[in-house]
Amino acid sequence: MESRTTSISQDFTNGTPRDQQWMRHAMALAQRAETSGEVPVGAVIVRDNSLLAEGWNQPIGAHDPTAHAEIMALRAAGLTAANYRLTGTTLYVTLEPCVMCAGAIVHARVARVVYAATDPRAGAAGSVFSLLENTPLNHQVSVQGGVLAEECSDMLRQFFRARRKMPGERG
Numbered sequence: 001m002e003s004r005t006t007s008i009s010q011d012f013t014n015g016t017p018r019d020q021q022w023m024r025h026a027m028a029l030a031q032r033a034e035t036s037g038e039v040p041v042g043a044v045i046v047r048d049n050s051l052l053a054e055g056w057n058q059p060i061g062a063h064d065p066t067a068h069a070e071i072m073a074l075r076a077a078g079l080t081a082a083n084y085r086l087t088g089t090t091l092y093v094t095l096e097p098c099v100m101c102a103g104a105i106v107h108a109r110v111a112r113v114v115y116a117a118t119d120p121r122a123g124a125a126g127s128v129f130s131l132l133e134n135t136p137l138n139h140q141v142s143v144q145g146g147v148l149a150e151e152c153s154d155m156l157r158q159f160f161r162a163r164r165k166m167p168g169e170r171g
């Protein structure tokens with residue numbers, strides 16, 4: 001066993017071509033959110049390299065503070081799988097999950113989370129909090145950040161520049 005000297009648990013990489021392909025799918029969903037005037041965040045849930053569910057950020061339109069992309073995808077995946085446990089799945093999301101979404105991801109027993117842009121204000125996959133891996137919880141989620149981070153960060157930056165809002169709020 002090799003002990004790592006870094007204190008940061010985030011694993012940054014551009015990801016495999018397969019990871020990038022699913023992240024591009026999530027980016028297309030983020031653009032759908034943006035078209036509706038929502039902060040552009042998209043998520044997909046994949047099992048055995050097949051699409052299980054899609055979600056995009058929609059708290060404003062849905063009048064629902066919990067309607068983050070990840071929550072929408074988790075709900076859809078549960079219905080599709082007819083199971084509230086989503087074991088063996090990977091969740092791809094264009095922005096690092098918040099505390100609420102990280103909690104839901106753990107409840108769902110998602111195996112792996114791949115995200116693009118970090119959220120230095122509210123990220124719960126290592127940036128501000130670390131709720132997915134190396135936690136005292138009985139379910140650990142493997143995390144990989146930074147896949148297509150530049151493109152997803154640009155999308156968010158441009159959105160907030162146009163809206164002249166500060167990043168860190170989803171609605």
Ligand SMILES: [Zn+2]
Nearest residue numbers: 068097098101
């Ligand atoms: Zn969230």
